[in-house]
Amino acid sequence: MNRLGRLAALRANALIGGLLVGLVLAMAVVSVAWTPYGPLAINLRQRLKPPSAAYWLGTDEFGRDVLSRVMAGAATSLTVAVLTVVVAVAIGALLGLLAGYLRGLVDRLLMVVSDALLAFPGILLALGLMVIIGANKYGIIVALGLAYAPSVLRVVRATVLSVRERDYVEASRVIGNSEWTTMRRHVLPNCVAPIVVLATSMVGWVILAESALSFLGLGVPPPAATWGNMLSSGRPFIESAPWLGIAPGLCIALSMLGINLLGDALRDWLDPRMERG
Amino acid sequence: MHGPLGYVGKRLLWTLPTLLLVGFTVFVMVRLIPGDPALVILGDAATPDQIAGLKAQYGLDRPILVQFGLWLGRLAQGDLGVAITDGQPVLPLLWERFQVTAAIVFLAVGLAVLIAVPAGLLAAWKQNSGLDIAVVTTATLLLSIPSFWLGLILLLVFGLKLGWVPVIGYVPFGQSPTQALLYILLPVVTLTLIEAGVLTRMARASAIEVLRLEYVMHARAKGLRERRVLLRHVLPNAFAPTWTVIGLVLGNLLGGIAVLETVFTLPGLGRLLVDAIFARDYPVVQGCLLFTALIYVLVNLIVDLCYPLFDPRVAAS
Numbered sequence: 001m002n003r004l005g006r007l008a009a010l011r012a013n014a015l016i017g018g019l020l021v022g023l024v025l026a027m028a029v030v031s032v033a034w035t036p037y038g039p040l041a042i043n044l045r046q047r048l049k050p051p052s053a054a055y056w057l058g059t060d061e062f063g064r065d066v067l068s069r070v071m072a073g074a075a076t077s078l079t080v081a082v083l084t085v086v087v088a089v090a091i092g093a094l095l096g097l098l099a100g101y102l103r104g105l106v107d108r109l110l111m112v113v114s115d116a117l118l119a120f121p122g123i124l125l126a127l128g129l130m131v132i133i134g135a136n137k138y139g140i141i142v143a144l145g146l147a148y149a150p151s152v153l154r155v156v157r158a159t160v161l162s163v164r165e166r167d168y169v170e171a172s173r174v175i176g177n178s179e180w181t182t183m184r185r186h187v188l189p190n191c192v193a194p195i196v197v198l199a200t201s202m203v204g205w206v207i208l209a210e211s212a213l214s215f216l217g218l219g220v221p222p223p224a225a226t227w228g229n230m231l232s233s234g235r236p237f238i239e240s241a242p243w244l245g246i247a248p249g250l251c252i253a254l255s256m257l258g259i260n261l262l263g264d265a266l267r268d269w270l271d272p273r274m275e276r277g
Numbered sequence: 278m279h280g281p282l283g284y285v286g287k288r289l290l291w292t293l294p295t296l297l298l299v300g301f302t303v304f305v306m307v308r309l310i311p312g313d314p315a316l317v318i319l320g321d322a323a324t325p326d327q328i329a330g331l332k333a334q335y336g337l338d339r340p341i342l343v344q345f346g347l348w349l350g351r352l353a354q355g356d357l358g359v360a361i362t363d364g365q366p367v368l369p370l371l372w373e374r375f376q377v378t379a380a381i382v383f384l385a386v387g388l389a390v391l392i393a394v395p396a397g398l399l400a401a402w403k404q405n406s407g408l409d410i411a412v413v414t415t416a417t418l419l420l421s422i423p424s425f426w427l428g429l430i431l432l433l434v435f436g437l438k439l440g441w442v443p444v445i446g447y448v449p450f451g452q453s454p455t456q457a458l459l460y461i462l463l464p465v466v467t468l469t470l471i472e473a474g475v476l477t478r479m480a481r482a483s484a485i486e487v488l489r490l491e492y493v494m495h496a497r498a499k500g501l502r503e504r505r506v507l508l509r510h511v512l513p514n515a516f517a518p519t520w521t522v523i524g525l526v527l528g529n530l531l532g533g534i535a536v537l538e539t540v541f542t543l544p545g546l547g548r549l550l551v552d553a554i555f556a557r558d559y560p561v562v563q564g565c566l567l568f569t570a571l572i573y574v575l576v577n578l579i580v581d582l583c584y585p586l587f588d589p590r591v592a593a594s
Contacts, residue, residue, distance in 0.1 A: 004378070009405070009410065023317035042580075043388075066459070112294075112298060113298075115298060116294060116298035116299055116301070116302045117302065117569050117576055119295055119298070119299045119302075119355070119573060120299070120566070120569070120570050120573070121529040121530075121531075121569060121570070121573045124566065124570070125551065125568055127535075127551075128303075128306050128562070129553065131306075131310060131312055131554055132309045132311075134308060164551070208423055211423060212423070212425065212535075212536045215425055215536055215539070216535060216536060216539060216551050217551075218551065218554065221285050231425065231426065231429070231432070235429065235540070238429060238432065238433050238437070239437045240318060240431065242433055245426070245429050245430075245433075245516070246430075249423065249426030249429065252423045252426060253421050253422045253426065254421075255422065256420075256421035256423070257417065257418060260417055260420065260421050261380050261417065265419070
């Protein structure tokens with residue numbers, strides 16, 4: 001009974017998570033080709049209108065359609081999130097492979113650097129890097145990518161260290177495969193599952209971090225729409241026009257929920273040890 | 278080195294290189310900011326005389342490693358420089374702002390632990406029951422909500438619509454503790470709810486692992502009451518990993534609630550950093566980065582040092 005209950009929960013997680021992520025993804029994709037109004041189109045006659053048949057989610061202080069901006073925001077947030085994770089995984093996985101496989105001095109140096117970077121809490125490192133790189137879309141991708149790379153490095157390194165001593169890796173070396181071939185064919189594939197699990201949660205962290213940075217005014221600058229800067233510019237109107245704050249916040253929360261649920265399902269699926277009791 | 282003292286000594290010794298590295302990272306970061314470091318420190322309005330004076334004083338014309346040494350020396354004396362914007366020394370400023378943030382964070386994390394540990398233990402005990410599913414769903418929902426949004430909604434409902442709590446401003450604890458509590462009530466509630474979500478999931482996962490171990494079965498077979506099994510045998514062991522996460526959460530939040538401080542217009546450490554970034558006040562930026570990283574390292578050190586208290590195996594190994 002317990003196992004059935006667990007399987008049902010896993011299915012429910014995957015289903016609801018998939019639906020939510022699918023919805024956000026659909027919003028982002030559609031927004032590239034079509035939005036009800038232009039996300040940047042100002043219409044001062046229609047300032048701060050509550051939700052209506054013409055404007056489903058109302059309008060903001062410049063008369064811009066909130067629904068269109070929320071859709072465009074989905075595209076921005078997802079692009080930033082995916083590119084950031086690609087940067088973090090590319091840097092982290094490459095260095096993690098090197099550290100775990102070569103060990104010795106390279107490993108020690110890389111661990112020292114990643115320890116130093118990990119000693120900065122949360123988005124603080126990204127904040128510091130934004131000062132150097134500058135607050136724009138690409139600045140965020142580089143800053144957050146660098147900030148999250150050490151986590152990937154650690155996971156990949158740990159996996160490589162545990163895999164490299166296995167018999168089949170040794171066998172590959174014995175039959176005369178080069179180190180590079182051995183790494184690529186036998187070590188790297190073992191790192192895929194942990195990277196996928198980590199990268200999934202990371203998409204969520206980055207969406208949250210990007211919206212937090214944009215909310216602080218240190219992320220994607222206006223007038224471009226992101227959920228974070230919409231929340232920030234809607235804050236002064238929270239009493240008179242609460243829809244300005246509610247829509248983008250709900251979008252962040254629902255995408256986070258979707259990604260967390262998908263991540264849970266993925267972890268259970270890839271790591272069956274967890275619940276086989 | 279053996280025994281608990283050896284463990285403490287080793288852990289303390291390990292902190293030094295981390296601190297040095299953190300210092301070096303911040304040092305390099307501030308020097309990577311485009312522009313002349315003297316101008317960066319003095320601000321754009323500096324005269325050539327001031328710049329030359331500062332360069333000689335700080336040894337900015339010397340090799341980079343010598344500069345780092347000099348910089349560390351000043352740091353060790355608590356000299357973090359003065360703020361460009363108002364000429365105030367940076368360290369007292371950091372301390373003043375930190376107290377605001379710390380009050381909120383310690384209250385919120387304390388409350389979150391009080392909610393999360395029992396909830397996680399109960400859910401693990403009744404794994405896959407309706408109760409468990411309800412706890413996990415609530416926790417997942419809570420940790421998916423961005424803190425600044427939840428804060429904004431609470432502000433709208435309890436501050437603006439119902440008028441139960443003041444909406445803007447802050448009163449220091451020393452001035453009036455009850456007033457101060459009223460001002461930080463909403464940020465504390467916001468943070469408690471979200472962190473309770475994170476910690477409940479952690480506590481539940483570790484309790485599930487422990488419940489599966491043989492000694493729990495043994496304790497039950499001995500005929501111990503379920504209550505005693507849970508409190509004496511499961512809780513202490515399940516709490517160890519949660520304790521580590523509590524440390525990470527504390528360290529993270531003590532420097533990182535800039536968004537919440539923005540929502541509730543509180544003069545905390547996070548807001549200080551963000552304002553300093555906007556004002557290009559680099560001594561303050563540098564001070565904030567150093568101070569926050571230092572606290573993060575210290576909190577994790579304290580957490581690790583407390584570990585042997587409930588898991589003696591740590592000190593032994």
